[in-house]
Amino acid sequence: MKYLALTFTILATPALAQQSFDCVMDPAELVQVGSPVAGLLAQVNVRRGQQIAAGDVIAELTSEFEVATIGLLEARASSHAALDAQRARLELTQGRYERTRELMERGVTTQDAMAEVEAELVTAQSLVAQAELEQDVAARELDRARAALDQRIIRSPIDGLVFERRLTSGEYLTSDGYVTSLVQLDPLHVEAFLPVELFAEVAEGQNVTIRPAPPIGGVYQGTVTVRDRVFDAASGTFGVRVELPNPEGVLPAGHRCLLDLE
Known part of the structure; x- marks a missing residue:
């Protein structure tokens, strides 16, 4: 019985000691900006990669x-x-x-x-x-x-970055189309999947450490904002979302990272 108990302890320890998990840093918002009315674009004022503030004029339809x-x-x-x-x-x-x-x-x-x-x-x-x-x-x-x-003046709904410029001046914007895609990079939303055994150890509002993969690197602090209450039975995991402040926009979205539970 002593040997059996010792064997169980050795096997269980690595699983409990594992506290780093793969994650991905996503933009907080991805918005495809269109118009409530269709029409011919008179001008488009943004370019890819441009910083933009909420309320800035993105484009105007002929009026x-x-x-x-x-x-x-x-x-x-x-x-x-x-x-x-x-x-x-x-x-x-x-x-x-x-x-x-x-x-x-x-x-x-x-x-x-x-x-x-x-x-x-x-x-x-x-x-x-x-x-x-x-x-x-x-x-x-x-x-x-x-x-x-x-309504014929198209404005940005968020502070963010122009990710894609889909149409240009002189093109026709349909009612279900969009002119540009915007991303909000502050904050970032870090998505990860953790083993169900850790469900009781994770709570909304908990601080965690995020370590972006090379070549970005560094150590950053985030806060758990979402803890899924529906498990994935096939993988035995549940999802969490961490809000990661990114005021200077130094961290890119769509990059892999490691999430360390504190």
Whole structure:
């Protein structure tokens, strides 16, 4: 029994001592940037390998029609002639109504005349309300036209690097196509698969050491952000994701590494 126990200890020790595992450093985001509308590209402002910030203009679609529409709607929305005319008519009708009511109280005019002026007042009030509605609709149509123009300007959704430029000026962008691919390199997402025996030893928020393979090298600290709760039965492993800060972008994505559990 002593020999059997000693043999079991010797066999079990190497598996428990193994704390370094293969991993891959991936970009945090890989975004294929397209447009909600299709159209002809007027210009593309980025090149492969260029650093780009969120909100920077990547490309613009031709927009002569949208610009002309905005000019037309701006003229309509800025014109208050119809509304001013209806308000002046309402003011005149209100004055006539007040005078007719005074005459009615003194018994000088008839009930029919009073009813006629009241009807004119209601009509004038309705016309003012209609003019105000048309003014508001014109302003909303202008906002919609500006939004449509803004959709033809393609901006970067992230801070990152241009990984691929797929289209150039003069080419047609379809509704399901994209102009460029962007990658976010800060932070990096390190992906690894660990034996299921270590599941209880790994927790989200745990610090781990990442050692990139040559020729990069070095030792970096990361934090476990994901611990898969579904095992791979065939390999007896579970996946983990480590967030690795990369503020200067010195670490490349798509490179192999070793993950050391602390």
